Amino acid sequence: MTERQNKLQKYAAPALEKGLDILEFLSLTDTRPTLSQLATGIGRSKNEIFRMVIVLEERGYIRREEGEYFALTDKLSAVAAKRSNNSKMVEIAGPFLSRLADETGMSNHMSVLEDNQFLVIASTPVSQNYGLSVQVGYRFDFFGTSAGLCFLSEFQRSQDRIALLSRNQPTLSIAAFSDYDQHVKNVQQDGYAVLPNPEAMSIREMSAPIRHVQTGSTIAAVTIPYFSTDENANSISKVAAHLLEEVGKLQEKIALTIPAIRMNNFRYAQND
The missing domain is CATH 3.30.450.40 (GAF domain)
Structure with missing residues (x-):
């Protein structure tokens, strides 16, 4: 493992990584995934991302649509x-x-x-x-x-x-x-x-x-x-x-x- 990799591992922020994974996945997909599909898409379980999805929704970065589908809002672009x-x-x-x-x-x-x-x-x-x-x-x-x-x-x-x-x-x-x-x-x-x-x-x-x-x-x-x-x-x-x-x-x-x-x-x- 390189010195840079050691530093990255030392200062890892798992919760932030999950949030970024969710945002990046939603920005790349043409469909609106369910929570289960979202978890599969980023290689995590539903339990792992549930709280992060709630936070991102409350902060206005993603929205929950009818049928429990998720999509990005325009907040990132606005910011x-x-x-x-x-x-x-x-x-x-x-x-x-x-x-x-x-x-x-x-x-x-x-x-x-x-x-x-x-x-x-x-x-x-x-x-x-x-x-x-x-x-x-x-x-x-x-x-x-x-x-x-x-x-x-x-x-x-x-x-x-x-x-x-x-x-x-x-x-x-x-x-x-x-x-x-x-x-x-x-x-x-x-x-x-x-x-x-x-x-x-x-x-x-x-x-x-x-x-x-x-x-x-x-x-x-x-x-x-x-x-x-x-x-x-x-x-x-x-x-x-x-x-x-x-x-x-x-x-x-x-x-x-x-x-x-x-x-x-x-x-x-x-x-x-």
């Missing part, structure tokens, strides 16, 4: 497409976000909506001795954030926005939703919104939406976090002007480079 779009946006946004950081002297980050949470896909620090920055890969909740307001601003009617929030945050009160919803008009009128960070009230976050010109869908938000000080308060209008300028240029570049994409899970939730 791959989303990753591709995210990578393209990060590449395109780099120069714009860097220029924004230089112009404002403040860090910024770009986030997209995934499963009703935000995922930071790009983060641009500043060259000063200190600043606020967020790591790429960081996830944060939708509700209560200025980035969340950017996505809600697509909807013109307050009742539609509150209905969507209620479905995705069922434990929060209508009063809390209504208070948050009052800030949506700031994005609709001014193109950006400012809110305290939900976890650190001394930090303010200014966010502006990135919309795809062809679809009008909000595909990301650019956020500038900053400390709530008198000095920063005096420069807020200049920071906002730089933010809107760079976001506008970025939107134009994305429209020319990336085909019409739908990345806003919230937008289509009302039609489920």
Whole structure:
């Protein structure tokens, strides 16, 4: 046995291997197998794969059809497409976000909506001795954030926005939703919104939406976090002007480079 084979054996993950075997088999077959046929196809017993099939079904990667037949869903393709779009946006946004950081002297980050949470896909620090920055890969909740307001601003009617929030945050009160919803008009009128960070009230976050010109869908938000000080308060209008300028240029570049994409899970939730 080679050194590579020894390493592979040492770090083997049997459960993962079963899951991958199932997905690969379903991707290659033209028929929809039963559990028994699926087990035979990958050289395992029904008992070996039963739990993995349940997990893959619950996570939306496979579906069970009438007659206990199994088939792949399009989730794998959707995940791959989303990753591709995210990578393209990060590449395109780099120069714009860097220029924004230089112009404002403040860090910024770009986030997209995934499963009703935000995922930071790009983060641009500043060259000063200190600043606020967020790591790429960081996830944060939708509700209560200025980035969340950017996505809600697509909807013109307050009742539609509150209905969507209620479905995705069922434990929060209508009063809390209504208070948050009052800030949506700031994005609709001014193109950006400012809110305290939900976890650190001394930090303010200014966010502006990135919309795809062809679809009008909000595909990301650019956020500038900053400390709530008198000095920063005096420069807020200049920071906002730089933010809107760079976001506008970025939107134009994305429209020319990336085909019409739908990345806003919230937008289509009302039609489920």
